[in-house]
Amino acid sequence: MGSKANIYIDQGTDFRISLELFDGDDDDLVINTFSFFADLRKMYSSKRTAEFTIEKNENDITLVLEAEVTANLRPGKYEYDVLMRKSSGEMSKIVEGLAIVIPTITEV
Numbered sequence: 001m002g003s004k005a006n007i008y009i010d011q012g013t014d015f016r017i018s019l020e021l022f023d024g025d026d027d028d029l030v031i032n033t034f035s036f037f038a039d040l041r042k043m044y045s046s047k048r049t050a051e052f053t054i055e056k057n058e059n060d061i062t063l064v065l066e067a068e069v070t071a072n073l074r075p076g077k078y079e080y081d082v083l084m085r086k087s088s089g090e091m092s093k094i095v096e097g098l099a100i101v102i103p104t105i106t107e108v
Helices: none
Strands: 007-010 015-020 035-041 050-051 051-057 060-065 076-085 091-102
Touching: 015 035, 035 051, 035 060
Parallel strands: 007 091
Antiparallel strands: 015 060, 035 050, 035 076, 051 060, 076 091
C-alpha cells in the first residue's frame, strides 16, 4: 500500500504538485527507468475524470493538470492514486488519497 496524501486543486487554474520519491543517496535508482500513471476519479469504481500528466525530475515526479482540465472539474471530492511500474514489470502504488476541487470565484 502506498502513502496517503490529500491534495487540493483550484478549479480553472494550473495544478502542479511534486512528490519526492528518492533521496539523493539512491544512485542505483534511476527515475527514468520507471513508468508512472495517475488518474482522478469521482469514486474508485467510476470512470476516469482526468489523467495527470507526469513530469520526471532527478529524485521526484510532478503531477500536472492544465487549467483547461481543472476548469471542467466540478467542485467536490475525488479520489486519485499514483502507480509506478519498474523496468521488471512490477507495479506499486506509491500514493493515494482525496483530491478536493475548490471552486474559483474570479473569472478571467
